[in-house]
Structures are given as C-alpha cells and as structure tokens.
Amino acid sequence: MSSQFSEDYLIVAAIDFGTSYSGYAYSTRHDFKRNPTEVSANRLLSGNYQSLKTPTCILFDSEKKFDSFGYQAQSKYADLASDGSKGYKKWYFFQRFKMKLYKTQKFKNFMISDENGKEMLALDVFSSSISYLKNDMLEHCKNQLTGIGENDIRWVITVPAIWSEAAKSFMRKAAEKCVCGTVDITVHQVEEDGKIKELKISAGNKWGGTKVDKAFFSFLESQIGGHSLKKYKREETCDFVELYQDFELKKRQLNESINLRIPSSLRSLISQSTTKSKFTLKFWKKSGSENKFNNDSVTLKNDKLKLKSEVVYGFFEKSVAEICKLLGDILKATKADYILMVGGYSESKILQDAVKHAFSSNSRIIIPREASLSVLKGAVILGHDPTIIRERICKNTYGVVCSTRFVDGIHPNEYKFWKDGMWCCGYIFQKQVTVGQTVVVGEYQTEDILTKFSDSEDLSIAIYLSPNEDPKYVTDQGCSKIGVLNLKVKDGRHLGNSKIKIEMSFSGTEIQAKATCMATGAVAVVYLDHPP
Known part of the structure; x- marks a missing residue:
C-alpha cells in the first residue's frame, strides 16, 4: 500500500474489519465519476436476518488451518459443540479479537487466545480474516463484472483512528500478507472545494457495542455466578453461541422490551439461583440503580427471558455516558457545528437518543441511512481520491x-x-x-x-x-x-x-x-x- 497509487485500476474495494462485524464494499471508476456515494456491498444471510456485515469471528481446525469466518464460523462451531463429543475443543474459535491489538504494544510473535484459551499467532488470525473477506469480495465482484482480476483492484482497509502506530503497522502487515486495516471520534472541516481538513487528533476508547455485551453477560453472571457461567460456556457451547447471537440481534432492534430465548440448560441454572423478586437486584445494586426496576422488569417464563427497556438501557448506560462525556469535551474545544454518527454502534437508537438529547441544541446531528455502511463508503471514496484529505493532525x-x-x-x-x-x-x-x-x-x-x-x-x-x-x-x-x-x-x-x-x-x-x-x-x- 504505497503512497504512489497506480492509476491503472478499475475498482476500489474497501474492507471494514470491525470489532463486532466486518464487511466490504466496492465501486468502479465509472460508478465513482457518476455518483461517488454509490457503492456495492454483499448482503449476508443468517437465518431470517440479512446484514451487510458478518460477525468478526473465525474458526480454524485442530491443525490451525482456516475453516470459516463470520456466520459460517459461528454455525460450524455450534454444530461441532452440539455433537456430544469433546473434539470441538481442539478447534480454534476466535471472536471479537480485534481489540486485543488495543491492549498491547509488542507485536512481534504476538499470540492471542481463542474461546477455550488455546493460542495462535495473531498475525495468522488477522491475515486469514482479511484474506476471507478479500476472496469473498473477489467472488462477488466477478459475478457482477466479468474479466476482473486482483491487479484491477485498489484495496483500502479501515482501522480505528485511535489505534497506536504499532497496531496500525501490525494491521498493515496482516493486510500485505494476503492482499498484494470501536468508538473513535475526530473533528474535520469541509473546505469550499470539498476537500477535508482534520482539526483535532482522534480520540476514543473501548466504549462501543462490546461494552453492552459485557454488561449483559455480567448480568447473567450475577444471577448464576461467574464460575457457573464459565462452566456453562465451556460445556454448553452450542447453547451459549445461540444466546449470544440472539442478544446481538435483539439489542439492535430495541423497542419497549426484548425477549430472549433461553436454552433449557441455562434456564435450570437461573431457576436454581434466583427468584423473580430479586432477579435484577444483585447486578444493579453495585451502581445504586436498583430502584429503577420493578419486580417485573425481568421475567423468565418457559424458554423466554423478557427484559424491559429500562433493564436493556442499563446495559448501555456506561458506554453511552462515556461517549457523551468525550463528545462534550471535544465540542467545548472545537465548537463543531455537526456531529456525524457512523459505524455499527451508531445504529443503536439508545445511543442516537442520548447524543440528540445532549447535543442537538448546539450541534446538528447527522445519522446516515445504514450508518454501518458509511465507513465503507468513505473508505471507497478515499480509495478513488486519496487527495480528498488535505490536512492532517x-x-x-x-x-x-x-x-x-x-x-x-x-x-x-x-x-x-x-x-x-x-x-x-x-x-x-x-x-x-x-x-x-x-x-x-x-x-x-x-x-x-x-x-x-x-x-x-x-x-x-x-x-x-x-x-x-x-x-x-x-x-x-x-x-x-x-x-x-x-x-x-x-x-x-x-x-x-x-x-x-x-x-x-x-x-x-x-x-x-x-x-x-x-x-x-x-x-x-x-x-x-x-x-x-
């Protein structure tokens, strides 16, 4: 990925390797000249749900050979775990591993652990993930456009702006190995000719959707105990993966309440350890917010766990508060006129409402349709016109x-x-x-x-x-x-x-x-x- 871009290309392809979800988009030079925001993306199917992205998880066999990525990896791992044998534990299943780069500065021979604690070289895990997305994009592209080869494509990979230089360099090496790159906030000024000037160094932290998931599973842990939850995850892996997928989908479609299907194996553990009247108390008492809930805020009936909106809002509370605090600090320093919300977490109505409530009186809030695709659109546009960014900090x-x-x-x-x-x-x-x-x-x-x-x-x-x-x-x-x-x-x-x-x-x-x-x-x- 030299700074000397070749003009001999037909397509710009962008890969968004996300913390929770990953995807890709592309456009031809002709498309870009006609409409820069027009991009093509592949819709991925999981059950009855279509998405422009797939979960950032990857499965390797017992010999550390790549098997599958995304929804296919989740399903394959769940199937292996449900056959009654312990052979699946010899396989390597990684999910939400991207932010492990945020925690280290030492990347030479850097190892990461899978869901069962087994280690693999991080460079192999990341490069295999990018390679899958690249090859899937090529297949999709070839079905739409005949005669397209790798040399006809200019590649762009997104990485969080808040990452360290060493982490970005690591992602570059992973991309180069297979290709031929969270919440982060930065402030830009659009010049009269449409070029972009960066006004403030990117800021942020690990306050995205993973914090919401962590809060949900902390809630479950408070009901059945940390040891029991770890044992359940280890011994009932198939059921745990299905619960995880169900929560991921439902939290993005939050209305007044959500209903989660609770497997019988987990239902019995909950029934043994809690009663309806104190279901939420143990989790929320630490923050002094237990008075916000009624006895029916959380109910378990048959195989359905019903969480009322005030409970689900509680899972978002810390993440949203930290994001709004950081936004407030940045707006005080820059007096920005607009707040543009992009990325998967920006599609959360809870986050949207919180940002609007806190800042709409002084700044205009812009939330593009399909906000998660906006990052990819921006990456594709940058690939066509690298000079669009005029000044950086x-x-x-x-x-x-x-x-x-x-x-x-x-x-x-x-x-x-x-x-x-x-x-x-x-x-x-x-x-x-x-x-x-x-x-x-x-x-x-x-x-x-x-x-x-x-x-x-x-x-x-x-x-x-x-x-x-x-x-x-x-x-x-x-x-x-x-x-x-x-x-x-x-x-x-x-x-x-x-x-x-x-x-x-x-x-x-x-x-x-x-x-x-x-x-x-x-x-x-x-x-x-x-x-x-």
Missing part, C-alpha cells in the same frame, strides 16, 4: 537522532563522547514535526542537519517518534525507532562538514522520509509504516 512527534556540542550542566554525562577534537552529546532528538501540528498531505516538512564525514563512511540516520511534544533525547520514555535512512555519499572526495537536508512527507497511510547530501546530491528515501 500529527498524532506523534517525529524526528531524527543527531549529536551536538556537549554543554556542562545541560547535557547528561552518560551521553558525552569525544569526536573530531571536541566533546559531543549524542542521542539528541531533533524534531521534524510536533504532535498536534497540522501538516498538508504530500507536502514535505524540511529540516537541515550538519554532519562531518570521514573519508570512508556512508551515513545512517535513524528516525524516531515520540508521543510527547518536546522530547530531548531518543532514549526518553515513549520514544521508538521507526526507520533508518542509509545515505551513500562516498564519491572519492573529502567532504568534511556537509549539510544534510531531511524531509518528511505525510500521506494517509504512511510517511516518506528523505535525506539529501547537499554536497554530492546523494539521496536516500524510506517509507515508514506509521501514519501521522
């Missing part, structure tokens, strides 16, 4: 390592060294751009350094990033090396002191760094996997 400070004359009382003695007749201080972080700085996409940010060459040496210039505004040394906390410029300057001349021009250009997906020796004209270029 740097999420890190970038620079190079250099040395300077040592000054007693200012520089640390451990970085002191003797060179060319004077004491020098090494490990200096020379800034190229600063976190929070606005950069024009494709425009070089330039700084010069002065260095002294020996007759025999080429020059290696290490590039660093830091999350801090003013790092002094590349050894400061948070600094990390992200690349090296290897400048070959030997041409038989004694160069002595020579000026080196360092340039960095920021695109939407990567940084281009360039070093030029002003004495010889020698140039070194490197592309970095860390977007601004």
Whole structure:
C-alpha cells in the first residue's frame, strides 16, 4: 500500500474489519465519476436476518488451518459443540479479537487466545480474516463484472483512528500478507472545494457495542455466578453461541422490551439461583440503580427471558455516558457545528437518543441511512481520491537522532563522547514535526542537519517518534525507532562538514522520509509504516 497509487485500476474495494462485524464494499471508476456515494456491498444471510456485515469471528481446525469466518464460523462451531463429543475443543474459535491489538504494544510473535484459551499467532488470525473477506469480495465482484482480476483492484482497509502506530503497522502487515486495516471520534472541516481538513487528533476508547455485551453477560453472571457461567460456556457451547447471537440481534432492534430465548440448560441454572423478586437486584445494586426496576422488569417464563427497556438501557448506560462525556469535551474545544454518527454502534437508537438529547441544541446531528455502511463508503471514496484529505493532525512527534556540542550542566554525562577534537552529546532528538501540528498531505516538512564525514563512511540516520511534544533525547520514555535512512555519499572526495537536508512527507497511510547530501546530491528515501 504505497503512497504512489497506480492509476491503472478499475475498482476500489474497501474492507471494514470491525470489532463486532466486518464487511466490504466496492465501486468502479465509472460508478465513482457518476455518483461517488454509490457503492456495492454483499448482503449476508443468517437465518431470517440479512446484514451487510458478518460477525468478526473465525474458526480454524485442530491443525490451525482456516475453516470459516463470520456466520459460517459461528454455525460450524455450534454444530461441532452440539455433537456430544469433546473434539470441538481442539478447534480454534476466535471472536471479537480485534481489540486485543488495543491492549498491547509488542507485536512481534504476538499470540492471542481463542474461546477455550488455546493460542495462535495473531498475525495468522488477522491475515486469514482479511484474506476471507478479500476472496469473498473477489467472488462477488466477478459475478457482477466479468474479466476482473486482483491487479484491477485498489484495496483500502479501515482501522480505528485511535489505534497506536504499532497496531496500525501490525494491521498493515496482516493486510500485505494476503492482499498484494470501536468508538473513535475526530473533528474535520469541509473546505469550499470539498476537500477535508482534520482539526483535532482522534480520540476514543473501548466504549462501543462490546461494552453492552459485557454488561449483559455480567448480568447473567450475577444471577448464576461467574464460575457457573464459565462452566456453562465451556460445556454448553452450542447453547451459549445461540444466546449470544440472539442478544446481538435483539439489542439492535430495541423497542419497549426484548425477549430472549433461553436454552433449557441455562434456564435450570437461573431457576436454581434466583427468584423473580430479586432477579435484577444483585447486578444493579453495585451502581445504586436498583430502584429503577420493578419486580417485573425481568421475567423468565418457559424458554423466554423478557427484559424491559429500562433493564436493556442499563446495559448501555456506561458506554453511552462515556461517549457523551468525550463528545462534550471535544465540542467545548472545537465548537463543531455537526456531529456525524457512523459505524455499527451508531445504529443503536439508545445511543442516537442520548447524543440528540445532549447535543442537538448546539450541534446538528447527522445519522446516515445504514450508518454501518458509511465507513465503507468513505473508505471507497478515499480509495478513488486519496487527495480528498488535505490536512492532517500529527498524532506523534517525529524526528531524527543527531549529536551536538556537549554543554556542562545541560547535557547528561552518560551521553558525552569525544569526536573530531571536541566533546559531543549524542542521542539528541531533533524534531521534524510536533504532535498536534497540522501538516498538508504530500507536502514535505524540511529540516537541515550538519554532519562531518570521514573519508570512508556512508551515513545512517535513524528516525524516531515520540508521543510527547518536546522530547530531548531518543532514549526518553515513549520514544521508538521507526526507520533508518542509509545515505551513500562516498564519491572519492573529502567532504568534511556537509549539510544534510531531511524531509518528511505525510500521506494517509504512511510517511516518506528523505535525506539529501547537499554536497554530492546523494539521496536516500524510506517509507515508514506509521501514519501521522
């Protein structure tokens, strides 16, 4: 995914690899010229429910070979678990594994655990998931357009803007392995010519739909006990998967109440551990909100668990409150006129109502039809026109390592060294751009350094990033090396002191760094996997 986009393409295809659900969309160059928002997407069928996306879950066999993804993986795993044998536990079933990248900064040989605690290499799990979506999209596309091959397609993969640079780089590697990237909030300004300017660094956290699911299962845990729920999930896997699917569907269609089908295996556990009058009390007492419920707020009759709206709203409460708090902080800082809600969680009426109630008096709330598809539409549009993003906000400070004359009382003695007749201080972080700085996409940010060459040496210039505004040394906390410029300057001349021009250009997906020796004209270029 180089910043040098080839114009020899027929289709832009976008893959939205989501926390809960994943999908894809595409459009031809002809479609884009006629109507940029017109995209094609495949509707996936699960029972009686059609969706533009499929659950982000994947199944591997006991030999760690890919078997299925999405609805098919859920169904296959449930079937394996229901046959009465324990053989299914040798298979590897992963779901909602994307946000595990949010929790780590160490991605080399990074392992993730499946539903039964068995581990696989994260890169294999992610790349297999992307590969499935890519191949399914190709098959769908070939059915619609004849003669289409992989080389005719420009690919775009979405990743959360709030992810660390290391996580984004990991997703890039997973995509490159098979392709030839939550709640996050950012603020943009639409210019008069339709181009987009980023006004604020993306912000967010893990406050999306997974928090709602966690609250629901915490509620069940409060009724039957944590140990019992884990045992139930382990021994009645088929029933647990069906309950999970039922809640996923019903929470998106919330009206006054929802009815969940409770398998007999779970119904007996609930009956043994609770009575109707104290059904919800144990879960809600921790937050002091038990008085909101009546005795019939939660009822279990035969195989139906009825949850009234006030109970389901409680599952959303923490997630919605955190999102609204963050939105409020951002609006105070930016005075944005519009709030655009996109992504799967934005289709939740509870979240929509909360945002409207909190902010509609000062900002216009825009919720596109099929909000979950809007992310894919945006990705497809960006693929056709990468220049649509004009300015970005740097999420890190970038620079190079250099040395300077040592000054007693200012520089640390451990970085002191003797060179060319004077004491020098090494490990200096020379800034190229600063976190929070606005950069024009494709425009070089330039700084010069002065260095002294020996007759025999080429020059290696290490590039660093830091999350801090003013790092002094590349050894400061948070600094990390992200690349090296290897400048070959030997041409038989004694160069002595020579000026080196360092340039960095920021695109939407990567940084281009360039070093030029002003004495010889020698140039070194490197592309970095860390977007601004």
